Amino acid sequence: MSTREVFTDRLQAGVLLLPTMVVSLVFLYYPTVRAVGLSLYRASLARGDVFVGLENYRRLASSSEYLRSVLISVLFAACVVVGVMAVALCVSFLIHEIDVGKGVYLVAVIWPYALPPAVAGLVFLFIAHPNIGIFTSYIEAFGVDVNWFSNGPQAFVVVLIAAVWKQVGYNVIFMTAALGNVPESLTETAELDGVSRTRRLLRVYVPIISPTLVFLVIMNTIYGFFGTFAMVDLMTKGGPAGATNILIYDLYRTAFQFYEFGFASAKSVVLFVAVGLLMYGQFRLSDRYAYYGG
Amino acid sequence: MLGSLLTALTAAAERSRSAGRTTSERIRRFETEQLTLHVLAATIVFLIILPVLIAALVSTKRAGIVTSIGDLAPGGHALSNYRRALIGLEFWRFMLNSFLMSVAVVVGKLVVSLLAALVIVYYRFPYKNAVFLFILFTLLLPVPVRFVPLYRLTTELGMSNTFFAITVPYLASATTVFILRQHFLSIPASLVETAKVDGVGPLRFLWSVLVPMSRAVLVGVSVIMFVYTWNQYLWPLVIINAESLQVAQVGLSLLRGQASTGEVAWSMVMTGSMLTLLPPLALLVLFRRQLLETFTIQQK
Amino acid sequence: MGGTNGETLQGLVDQFQSETDINANLVFQDSYEGVLTNTLSALDSGEVPDVFQIDSLFAQQVLDTDAVEPVENLLSDNYPVDDFLSNVTSFFTIDDTLTSMPFNNSNAILYYNRSAFKEAGLDPDSPPTTLEEVRSYSQTLVDEGVTEAGLTWPNHVWFVEHFYSVDGQTLLDAENGHAGQPTTMQTDNSTARSLYEWWHEMADNGLFSNPGIEAWGEATSTFLTGKAAMLMTSTASVTGIRSGAEENGFEVDNAFYPTIDGDRTGPVIGGASWFVPSGLPQERQDDIGSFLEFMGRPESQITWHKGTGYYPIRQSAVEQLENDGWFAENPMYRTAFDQLTQAESTPATKRMLIGPARQVQTTIQDMSVELFSGDVSVDEGLSELKSAVEDELDRYYS
Numbered sequence: 005m006s007t008r009e010v011f012t013d014r015l016q017a018g019v020l021l022l023p024t025m026v027v028s029l030v031f032l033y034y035p036t037v038r039a040v041g042l043s044l045y046r047a048s049l050a051r052g053d054v055f056v057g058l059e060n061y062r063r064l065a066s067s068s069e070y071l072r073s074v075l076i077s078v079l080f081a082a083c084v085v086v087g088v089m090a091v092a093l094c095v096s097f098l099i100h101e102i103d104v105g106k107g108v109y110l111v112a113v114i115w116p117y118a119l120p121p122a123v124a125g126l127v128f129l130f131i132a133h134p135n136i137g138i139f140t141s142y143i144e145a146f147g148v149d150v151n152w153f154s155n156g157p158q159a160f161v162v163v164l165i166a167a168v169w170k171q172v173g174y175n176v177i178f179m180t181a182a183l184g185n186v187p188e189s190l191t192e193t194a195e196l197d198g199v200s201r202t203r204r205l206l207r208v209y210v211p212i213i214s215p216t217l218v219f220l221v222i223m224n225t226i227y228g229f230f231g232t233f234a235m236v237d238l239m240t241k242g243g244p245a246g247a248t249n250i251l252i253y254d255l256y257r258t259a260f261q262f263y264e265f266g267f268a269s270a271k272s273v274v275l276f277v278a279v280g281l282l283m284y285g286q287f288r289l290s291d292r293y294a295y296y297g298g
Numbered sequence: 299m300l301g302s303l304l305t306a307l308t309a310a311a312e313r314s315r316s317a318g319r320t321t322s323e324r325i326r327r328f329e330t331e332q333l334t335l336h337v338l339a340a341t342i343v344f345l346i347i348l349p350v351l352i353a354a355l356v357s358t359k360r361a362g363i364v365t366s367i368g369d370l371a372p373g374g375h376a377l378s379n380y381r382r383a384l385i386g387l388e389f390w391r392f393m394l395n396s397f398l399m400s401v402a403v404v405v406g407k408l409v410v411s412l413l414a415a416l417v418i419v420y421y422r423f424p425y426k427n428a429v430f431l432f433i434l435f436t437l438l439l440p441v442p443v444r445f446v447p448l449y450r451l452t453t454e455l456g457m458s459n460t461f462f463a464i465t466v467p468y469l470a471s472a473t474t475v476f477i478l479r480q481h482f483l484s485i486p487a488s489l490v491e492t493a494k495v496d497g498v499g500p501l502r503f504l505w506s507v508l509v510p511m512s513r514a515v516l517v518g519v520s521v522i523m524f525v526y527t528w529n530q531y532l533w534p535l536v537i538i539n540a541e542s543l544q545v546a547q548v549g550l551s552l553l554r555g556q557a558s559t560g561e562v563a564w565s566m567v568m569t570g571s572m573l574t575l576l577p578p579l580a581l582l583v584l585f586r587r588q589l590l591e592t593f594t595i596q597q598k
Numbered sequence: 599m600g601g602t603n604g605e606t607l608q609g610l611v612d613q614f615q616s617e618t619d620i621n622a623n624l625v626f627q628d629s630y631e632g633v634l635t636n637t638l639s640a641l642d643s644g645e646v647p648d649v650f651q652i653d654s655l656f657a658q659q660v661l662d663t664d665a666v667e668p669v670e671n672l673l674s675d676n677y678p679v680d681d682f683l684s685n686v687t688s689f690f691t692i693d694d695t696l697t698s699m700p701f702n703n704s705n706a707i708l709y710y711n712r713s714a715f716k717e718a719g720l721d722p723d724s725p726p727t728t729l730e731e732v733r734s735y736s737q738t739l740v741d742e743g744v745t746e747a748g749l750t751w752p753n754h755v756w757f758v759e760h761f762y763s764v765d766g767q768t769l770l771d772a773e774n775g776h777a778g779q780p781t782t783m784q785t786d787n788s789t790a791r792s793l794y795e796w797w798h799e800m801a802d803n804g805l806f807s808n809p810g811i812e813a814w815g816e817a818t819s820t821f822l823t824g825k826a827a828m829l830m831t832s833t834a835s836v837t838g839i840r841s842g843a844e845e846n847g848f849e850v851d852n853a854f855y856p857t858i859d860g861d862r863t864g865p866v867i868g869g870a871s872w873f874v875p876s877g878l879p880q881e882r883q884d885d886i887g888s889f890l891e892f893m894g895r896p897e898s899q900i901t902w903h904k905g906t907g908y909y910p911i912r913q914s915a916v917e918q919l920e921n922d923g924w925f926a927e928n929p930m931y932r933t934a935f936d937q938l939t940q941a942e943s944t945p946a947t948k949r950m951l952i953g954p955a956r957q958v959q960t961t962i963q964d965m966s967v968e969l970f971s972g973d974v975s976v977d978e979g980l981s982e983l984k985s986a987v988e989d990e991l992d993r994y995y996s
Contacts, residue, residue, distance in 0.1 A: 007487045009422035010494040017421040020500075024414040024433060027470035031448065032436045038447035091342075098339040103332060111583050112343045115350055118578040120529045120547050123571040126554065127349045130356070130568075135750070135807050135820045138352065153808045154801075154971035172346060181590045230441075234531055241811050244967045259446050260536060260635060261956045268446050276443045283438065536635075554815075 036276070043270035048263045060270035069246060070254070070271075074278070077250040080164065081228030087168040088224050089217070092175030097205050099176070100183045110180060117173035121231065125238030128166040152240070156247030159240050163248050166239065167232045174227075175220055182213035218290040222283055229279055251275050350575070357568035383553075383569045391542065392549030393573060399461070399534075399545055400527040403468045404520050410469050415478035416504050420490055430479075437472045441533055449536055463537045464545065468527060474519050477592065481515045482508065518592025521585045525578040546574045606905030614892045620885045630656065630870065631956070637873075641665045646875040648886055651701065653870045654689065655756070655959065658775065658951045660873055661697065667876040670696040672887035682894070685938055686911045689867045689948055698871035699890045702908040704834045705865035705934050706760050708856060711745070712849035714827040718742040725853040729796045732828070732856050736805035739827045747807035749800065751830035752817040753966060755959040758793070759866045760855050763947045765789045766863035770987075775951035779995045783962075783987040785980040792858050794980065797970040806970070811963050822846050830855065832868060833934030836907035840930065852933045864941020865934075866949040869908060909935040954994035961986045 011017070043060055047053040064070050099109050116124065131138050132150065140150045152158040186209060194204045210217065233252045236242060242249035242257065255275060259268035358376040383389045418430050441448075448467065457463045485508070493503045509516070531547040538544050544552070553570045582589070611622050630653035637650045641663050652660050660666060673679070679687065679696060690698050712722035718739045726732040736748020751757055762769045767789040770780035784790070800806035807826045809816035814831065821829035822842040829839075836852070843850035855865055872893070874886055892898060896915035903910040903919070910916055916935070919925055925932045941947055952958055965986065969979040
């Protein structure tokens with residue numbers, strides 16, 4: 005790598021880096037720092053800021069609602085990651101094993117990724133609305149009582165399904181690409197040895213594409229915490245009784261419906277720390293389990 | 299369930315493999331296997347597409363209050379609905395704004411990130427790794443975490459409700475820099491060594507050598523960035539008030555708000571949704587090959 | 599103000615422009631909440647629009663910014679403020695000054711499906727008037743297999759407010775915030791208990807269809823598709839519902855909002871008013887004054903009422919409509935208005951004036967779900983609700 009570093013003009017380097025650095029500083033780092041600062045205030049719109057020290061954090065720590073929101077978010081993100089990757093793995097594997105028409109299936113699966121999250125939530129609401137949903141009466145024919153406006157766990161599941169559905173395409177693209185890189189010879193050897201498809205998938209392919217899987221776990225975690233906002237906003241608004249009140253939605257509501265900016269900043273700080281820790285943990289774990297190299 | 303199905307399938311295949319070994323029988327069994335795989339894949343894929351298909355169908359209807367499968371027959375109002383959405387409800391303006399915003403961001407981000415990746419890979423200077431980490435670290439700072447102070451900052455700068463506000467904050471992209479860096483690292487070092495010897499400056503090197511060699515990746519990365527920007531909802535929602543500047547995603551929620559008062563049919567909301575879906579979808583379909591190439595980089 | 603209401607509004611604005619040569623530009627938002635956010639942030643940053651339309655629920659919040667000019671100062675001296683319906687202006691008058699200009703006001707009423715009633719053997723000319731009657735009508739409708747549920751309405755705090763006001767009970771103390779800072783929600787009374795017990799029973803027996811929180815459109819859809827035979831929603835939807843019923847092939851009618859047990863005080867006010875920021879140059883103020891006066895003209899009010907369903911707020915407009923026979927031909931348009939004029943004016947019928955409106959609104963809506971789903975007992979739920987609202991009020995005002 006060091007043989008590539010042929011240019012040494014530092015001034016040039018600085019200038020070329022400038023746009024990235026400036027934008028990062030001004031629009032990414034600075035607001036974050038301010039968020040931490042703002043979290044020590046009680047701030048609203050058109051009312052003047054009041055310094056309150058750690059009170060916002062104290063309020064968070066003692067709010068059972070908020071702690072519940074944290075648990076729900078973690079659980080939700082975990083389910084999203086597991087759900088998405090399991091489904092995507094199956095689909096990618098199927099596409100890999102199919103000889104003809106791979107492109108068609110791939111394109112078909114990409115749709116949800118192109119779909120704006122707001123539309124996804126809206127469409128699901130339309131389909132599964134407890135009263136006027138299109139499929140509701142058919143689902144109820146199976147004996148399932150569709151009432152996810154009042155039933156917390158059910159609401160959780162419905163939003164989860166919408167979230168997983170949306171993200172599968174993104175994962176399939178990566179996994180298919182990765183599977184496509186697996187040497188043909190490996191597949192042939194496995195087949196000749198009479199290894200069943202499932203075992204081939206789990207014992208051979210998965211370890212080989214583990215770098216991609218690690219990457220996807222991280223991206224899916226970010227998605228599970230942040231990317232699912234629109235779905236909650238459109239389908240359940242955090243309800244019922246906070247069953248789908250994931251942190252990002254709770255944050256949005258505190259900031260832009262209740263205008264409690266200081267409190268919302270405290271929540272962002274907590275969210276940032278939580279996700280940061282989670283991803284750090286994932287990095288460390290991946291070092292142990294992933295298989296890099298030839 | 300899928301696993302055991304596959305296992306059963308394979309077990310049956312293995313048994314029959316040992317039973318009949320004539321070539322034609324093997325081919326037939328092979329074809330049956332493929333058929334089953336196709337059926338499985340098609341079912342799953344159909345389930346995945348289904349919600350969007352429904353949205354498309356509803357967008358062709360008049361009132362859009364669909365409560366049973368029977369109502370799903372395509373209505374004949376596709377043309378009038380789409381025309382009303384685009385012209386009557388001014389959706390064309392939202393689409394245009396989204397388009398301008400996304401293109402501006404993509405171009406801007408490409409340029410900025412190319413420069414950054416160039417420096418990271420081909421320059422030597424102290425604390426370079428720290429700089430790289432500095433850029434990467436921003437991945438942990440997604441919009442939701444900073445948007446409260448970002449909102450205040452933008453308003454204080456007097457930039458709220460401007461085109462600037464919905465483009466500039468997106469210009470620094472850690473993912474793009476990262477992907478480009480990985481790609482540059484896969485380009486033989488000899489190329490840049492020759493360039494240095496020949497006295498070629500960094501920018502010319504970038505333009506004449508790196509860019510042509512990175513076509514697929516650049517396209518792939520552009521598509522990703524376009525889709526990402528096009529689908530932005532939260533930030534434009536918060537920072538843009540004027541309808542004339544609003545982007546399609548938020549325009550959609552305007553439509554929905556109107557539908558809530560019963561003034562606009564739900565089918566219009568679906569029409570708006572389909573319109574919003576088309577550009578990113580078209581890009582993904584057109585450039586899927588490049589996308590696949592771009593994503594393979596992640597292996598390293 | 600989207601869809602046809604928006605079109606009507608735009609029509610009025612265009613008329614204003616052509617008559618006065620003053621330029622006026624409408625900027626639509628997706629909801630009152632959207633307007634509020636934009637207004638507050640505009641006031642925060644100093645980039646204010648000239649006039650903004652704020653829902654009555656958020657009036658106090660806007661007033662608390664201390665950045666608005668009472669509209670009374672912008673109207674010409676001989677403007678007939680007395681011609682406005684007193685129940686309407688009383689809400690928007692603080693300390694004897696008219697702070698915002700009422701424009702589109704409404705209250706909630708009960709819509710019902712006459713055809714469904716007939717089919718179930720109920721008399722379509724005597725709609726239910728109390729909670730108990732609503733319940734038994736619903737039971738009949740469902741038992742006869744005519745509809746899936748009896749009644750639906752969007753879970754918005756406005757309806758809880760109506761139940762309270764119709765029963766003559768203030769929702770908050772301090773006269774619903776009009777006589778000082780409110781500190782608590784009144785839940786320790788028969789109104790609250792009867793309401794939520796009834797709500798829970800209806801939900802439990804499948805007589806109430808829950809369309810979602812603030813789900814105006816979904817509730818209306820539930821009614822129009824015949825899934826529920828009765829709908830409670832704003833009179834502002836009367837035009838849409840009338841044509842929707844026609845499309846779906848049934849006869850629709852409307853009636854007063856049901857009372858808790860027969861005693862009727864009156865509805866709360868709903869809808870919005872025009873607020874004006876302070877500190878604008880005199881010339882601008884004059885223009886804005888003309889605009890406000892134009893919007894409050896009897897002719898404008900008549901156009902507005904006919905196009906939407908919001909009731910006219912000028913006495914002379916009402917008289918004109920009566921003389922023209924409009925109400926005789928369109929009885930559904932008068933229901934809300936009658937409900938208003940027949941009301942007693944008490945603190946209970948003045949809509950609450952609170953700072954943390956959105957927080958309290960969300961709290962009540964969310965807790966209502968728990969209460970009617972039976973996740974908590976009525977007593978427990980009510981006391982939880984009470985303390986949650988107290989927390990919000992305390993936090994805002996301290």
